[in-house]
Amino acid sequence: MTAPTTPSTPLVDKAQYGLAAFLVLAGGYVLLDAAGLEDGFADQPVQPYTLPYVVGAALVVLGILLAVATARGDRPEAEEGEDIDLTQGTDVRTVGLLALVLVANIALIDVLGWAITGALLFAGSAVVLGSRSWVRDLAVGVALSVGSWYGFYVGLGIPIPAGILDGVL
Amino acid sequence: MDLLLDGFQTALTPENLLFAALGVLLGTAVGVLPGIGPAMTLALLLPVTYSVGADSAIIMFAGIYYGGMYGGSTTSILLNTPGESSSVITAIEGNKMAKAGRAAQALATAAIGSFVAGSIATVLLWIVTPQVADIVVTLGSPSYFALMVLALFAVTAVLGSSKLRGFIALFLGLAIGLVGTSTGQARLTFGEPLLADGIDIVVVAVALFAIGEALWVAAHLRRKPLEIIPVGQPWMSRADWGRSWKPWLRGTAYGFPFGALPAGGAELPTFLSYATEKKLSKHPEEFGKGAIEGVAGPEAANNASAAGTLVPLLALGLPTTATAAIMLVALQGYGFQTGPTLMDDHPDLVWGLLASLFVANALLLVLNLPMAPLWAKLLRIPRPYLYAGILFFASLGAYSVNFQAFDLAILLVLGVLGFFMRRFGIPVLPLIIGVILGPKLEDQLTTALKISEGDVSTLWSEPVAVVVYGVMALLLTAMAFAGLRKPSAGNVPTEEKEMVER
Amino acid sequence: MSIVVAYSADRYGEAAVEHAADLARKEHTRLVVVNATLGSSLVDSRFAHDADIAALRDRLVAEGLDVVVRHDVVDDVADAVIAAADEEQATLIVVGIRHRTPVGKLLLGSVAQRIILGAHCPVLAVKPTG
Incomplete structure (x- = not known):
């Protein structure tokens, strides 16, 4: 390095x-x-x-x-980690956008349901974090959110509210 | 003894064996993956596990705990990235070994050493835990209250480099623990009925360990790929075995007691083990350039210490590491009364866990030794997916607790808190332990004062309590003294950290 | 005037570099080796280690070639190769190609394909022998 x-x-x-x-x-x-x-x-x-x-x-x-x-000059020791490069400054933009994605999820989940907002959450975060193939991101997100919905419903017996897709899923 | 055999019966049912194997694999995977550790994984799994049986879930958690450490040492050796302070030493010597073309031997001595240390430490757990629990069970509320205060104090003040920040974390945690109506009146609920039951500890754990961490990493993503050292099947020669077995045993001897102490941690025993091996070695000149003893000893110490932390967890109900704290949350979520009575009330569960630790340890060796090259492939997962996945599962977990968007809002708020804690170097562990133990502390105090009918002097009426407060006073004086002598005491391991970074 | 080679640290990249070096020697042009990564994962096995890329350059220089190495973290590997070709006024881009299943192509896309479609000069696709 x-x-x-x-x-x-x-x-x-x-x-x-x-x-x-x-x-x-x-x-x-x-x-x-x-x-x-x-x-x-x-x-x-x-x-x-x-x-x-x-x-x-x-x-x-x-x-x-x-x-x-x-x-008196005390400075914090920011946390280090395997995947962290502290030599560059804080990337405020990425963190802000991620927070926005999470806020959107909170705002929409009651209306649209997890199966939709979960997919948007995943795809949105992936794009914010630098992924450039948004079609693939969305595909993976939909697979995860619909998969987890059925996984919870069938596998664990936990019915997550379906929201707008009630009756479709 | 019968209890132990029953425990093995629980652990060896096909279903639980499957959960143990799943835990070991999952644990190793997250240990290898950057940015995810065992504590985060357990936090993310908490909501899901409540629909699985308690024994299966706890057995899987034990597998993840052990597996995570194994995975962490793999990346330390191949990439020179110690995920935790306890694997700093492994990274120093192990990566040097790997660079010298001895990656296979470094991985082998770490894996087999972890197995040896884990097995011995598990046997020690079988012996020590019931005895400690038997003693503690006879103690009254005042003594137990004192022990809790000691545990909080120790985790806060003894571990970590900045005492001030430790206490900040602790009291923030205690404040979060206050939220709710447990005393009959609404405290810190902001008039919000959804907060009447307090903030779900699952949401707190997921927010701090998953959201906070993901946001923090996102703000500081490493851009340049690390140089990985290619590796084949781990193996060791006769000479390597000869040089490894004594460090394994000595490392175990250091690690277990430190782990079992409320404030031992895994960092100190690994440093001690390294120093000892360097002194006793016939090849001291190899240290710093890739000595196998310098991997074998500290890795064993690390694992033995991890097993040791289960003594205070199971016998006292006092967690001393982040992972143990989340295991405690899981036990409480199943409705178990954690504390010294756990072993008597639910012997099947505790002994099933203790037996399964042995099983997990063996599985780890059998499954993982041949799979090292495969694990290295996991490092190629694109980061956007990795961290998007963490955010996804964190949100899913928090939402599935009550299906309330409100929980997701709390998740975000506490996640932002977690982000700023990392920014300002405030440790997460005292906070989470403060949230867990705060309400229990109040309960225990209430019980003690009820018995004494409000007489406060009851708190120091038992010899054990007096001794515990004495120990705390001693620690405080020692710390104050050290602080006076060296006003701006730098932290000791800085030198080693720098060595690793180079 | 130069030849640009898209290098990846595997046998496909080796084949491309060897071929490009031969051509550069024959035509007495400069050889530009581009080894780039997105840096999106912790480890990218196709991104050469610093020591290895230095060794490669030293070897090519010892063979008497005029060599430039671009070893960078970029936003897009194919774009980086094309940009290098434009800047160095390349007469040819050499890429190594690998076999991909149809599903693999759909999911991963192909750097080689995008270079071929986007380049402003001829592109030579090379496969490793055997």
Whole structure:
């Protein structure tokens, strides 16, 4: 392999402040939620809000600690893996498009049913990930989604709602 | 002993033998494939398995667990890509061996060593697990509560390089575990009735291990193909056997206890085994250039440690690895009360599993040794299909739990969380264990305080609890001390990691 | 003026390279070896290892040929070969061809076929002997 040209990372990972803010907000919400809880029944020695208070407070503290650590130059070690090349930056476009495909699946599944949206999900993801033969992608997707529908229905006895294809499948 | 024989009877029925073989093959395949590991596979299979018998499903999971490790070592040797930190050492020496034309021997010593270590460790499991369970069963709620806290603490603080990030993961997990109305009042449900039963742990597991991972990999896809070393049938010469058998045994001796400890992990014993073999070897000059001892020992340690992690899982109901955590989820999904009573309540299931580990191990050797060249072909699957397939099956699995589009939305949200966790180096394991153990922790605390009628001092009224808190205090002090002496303590294995990357 | 050869690291590619090298030697033209991959899978056995492609180049150079090697990750292998031919003003493209069943053709398509259809110069298809 050629020597990795590591992009010169800035001293402070600014995005990590975002994570710290998220933790403080999440912790704050947990605390707020806990404050709205009432005393438990007489047979509940542990009040319903005890653990939420602990968890919420801990999240807020951890968020602040992370912000402090970030300011002092702490940088995350992004996860490595067999199929991961960290020398290049994050491919935001691919991830965004994949998320869109998943959102489309959520929006359409109640109407169209898994047999159709599953195929679209597979083909869509494959195209986003760089496959260029979309006819083959769609064929594989349809085979998988219809196959899994029948597999669940016949093999496992789990009837997945058929959606628009009700009566056809 | 009778129980063990009964266990073998369960494991050797044709149906379960088939599931064991299926598990072993599937496990090896996902171990070889980039981007999929045993934990993700189990998570994806969780929804499907509930329609299969409990013993069959658990037996298949055991096969996947062992098979995944075998597949991982194959790619470490042939491609120099350690999928997990525990196979880093295998990649160092094994890939050097392969480059020197000894791929067949490296694969053989890894496979046979895994078999030897797995077999010995399984026998140790038969002996140790019931005894540990017998002791723990006599403990009261305060002690069990203490053990749970220790397990959470150990997984969070001892494993992984950044304690801060470990705790972030843990408390995020505990927060997710709070969701629902288990205490009679709605907690963190955002007024959404669909959240009243809490977030299904299956959805959490699939989101973090499958969606999060697929998105993360998609953002950083490797473009240039890796150079694979062609391989034929694995085999070893007499001299190789002579140099391998002692490292196998020593590696097993390191691996099992570390795996059985709540925070041992598989990384440390492989490093220890490597260091030991290097010291004891008659050919120390070969180390770093492809010494067979350096593959045999660490691989055995890795496998023995994996078997060891089943001790806390089965005897205590405390998972210490991602794969074990998902096996626990599966057991709970079948309605089993996990914990020290599992062995007494369901001896047939536990002994069936313990026996089938032995069967899976043997199957692995018989099926896989001749198939190594075939497995290497799996690496040619185009990535778009691989990751599209992961997203497909993850969505299918999450949807099939309740047929709710809402579950898919949670899947996506938590998947995005999983993506950002990987981006910020936050470990997934403490989170998933926090989700699983959080509610149990609350239960156990409630039980303890009910018995004591609200007297908090009951928590340290039992000697075992006191000892456990003592151990935790010791660990904390040691960590604080180490932190003071080396303010920005770099992680130890960095050097080896760099060696691998080159 | 040059001859472009589409090289894959197998016996089909070997046959193509040998044939192209013979022609280049006879016609005293430059030889452009293109070895490309989509990079869509973790391992592509037809994409030559760095060391192997260097050895191939050294061997051809030692035989006295003017050799250029293009060893790249590309979006489309056939397009990459045609583009190389255009840029190097090739008079000929040499490809190795393999037997495919009808189903195989349907599913996988054929790089050789797409080169033949898309090229702006003559294409020579070579089969390995035996």
